[in-house]
Amino acid sequence: MFSPSQADVRRFFCGVWAKSSTSQPMEAIETLAAGWIEEHPEWHAELADADAAVKRNYGDGAVGGNPFLHLSMHLAISEQCSIDQPRGIRQAVELLAAKRGSLHEAHHETMECLGQMLADAQSRRQAPDGDVYVASVQRRATRS
Template sequence: MFNPSRDQVRQFFIDAWNKHKTQQILSPLEAIALDWIEQHPEYHDALERPDSMAREFNVEEGKTNPFLHLSMHLAIAEQLSIDHPRGIRDAFDKLASRTNQHEATHEIMECLGTVVWESQRLGKALDSDAYIELIRQRVSRD
């Protein structure tokens, strides 16, 4: 199982952005990452700053961690591609039909963040049933 360090994750996104800017060939995963990077121009500065590798992005200070955010986009893209947990693709399509694919992904991201936080807090494996249920609750909202 692939379990990259914080620095490896950050370097991956920085490298993908740099490759794009210098017109180098991207791996398939880098190409997916680039799609999300391009949809988040507010993160471009962080991807270009040398101090981003060591920088802390504290929620308490109102700062979004661009690397975490982009990583969650990648995780959700993978989940959608294999429809796991089962039903996530259908739920995503319904959410996207109300807004757009990016906003639908952000709605799912909030659910993912909730179950990851709960998993870490309890020291247990991520509850995929709770995750898909949170997503379905969002779908059923008017």
């Protein structure tokens, strides 16, 4: 199992941004990450300085305030959808994207559901419940 440190994750995203900015060849995961980075121009300057990014304290790690947590969640949701794990997440995110007219916006809403599932599991000291997570995304996709 791959278990990168916080510094590893930050250097990965900063490296991806450096490669993307200079049109260097990238691995598949880097190409995916670069796409999500492009969607967040508010963090481009921050991603340009890996040393400063590694040293920065993002406080409580709120998804919207920590570019590395946020981008990691985009990658996690992309991977979940690619393998449909938990079962049904691909369809739920696709429905939400269609409703919102934006995969990016659908991911942001899905992040809220994912974060809530993880917080609930942690507070109960139980494994995350993928069915509850998928149902939460589905509810957002079917609400008027």
